[in-house]
Amino acid sequence: MKIAFSPCPNDTFVFHAWVHGLIPGAPALDVSYADIDITNHWAAEDRQHDILKISYAALPWVLDEYALLPCGGALGRGCGPLVLTADHLTDGSAPVGPASLSGRRVAVPSERSTAYLLFRLWAAQNVPGGLGEIVVLPFDQIMPAVRDGKIDAGLVIHEARFTYPSYGLKLMTDLGSWWETDTGLPIPLGAIVARRSLDLAQISAWARASVEYAWKHPEASRQYVLEHAQEMDPAVADAHIKLYVNSFTADLGADGYGAITALLTRAADEGLVPRVDPALLRLP
16 A cells, blocks of 8 residues: 655654554555655645645645545644744844735745645735745755745744754744634644545554554654654654644544634635535545
8 A cells, every 4th residue: 555654753653553564454555755745746646645644735636536534644732833034034132023024035845735824824914915925945945045045934844843943043923823822723734645445444443553553652663753854853853743643643533623624714715725515524
């Protein structure tokens, strides 16, 4: 069975047991590791994988072929994307207001990412005159580009929330905090989808079993996680897993589905994504 997910610690932690044949009855996995912008493209255009980790923001373009699984993904609280700036957009001690982004070049990890949707929804309320050029960069290149003045601001995800001070960058806004304050709901980040022609209930059970194995045996995946974590400090990898692998990873539940529906409805109202029938978000 062909699967694609990122090399980030939360994904390798979640799927370690299944990838290594530790889930009874689960088929062997042929794994492709790729950044979320690439997996979003594969799901929408390539369609060669049976299971993928994609952005929730990419769901509207893939729900004809792929179904959202109720487990294995990333939602949560206190784990949202950050908008970062460098000194040239600050007064030297604290970030200036969001209005300073008007007409500026901003780097984002994907135009079909939850981070980008949250950013555009936030900017519609907070950046008079609108943004300037949006530049898509791999997420690990965004902070250096902002630091070096190649980009005016950067939208960052993953472990960047732990490491951005080391680049000399300043936090303009935490989009997760904004979303949670505005809606009371968790932040829907990464979704696990599987081809609708497959046994979705069984795939969900195997994915959930892999999550539960990871929690019961947290040290078992450590070497695998660090091998794929792009030379990440082990303490940062642990913090990353603790933040992004939570109760929503085991089961979306009412709040999870509510958050996904709210995000996609708001984004459709702004013309950012095609409108989705909420019934398509549930397993058939």
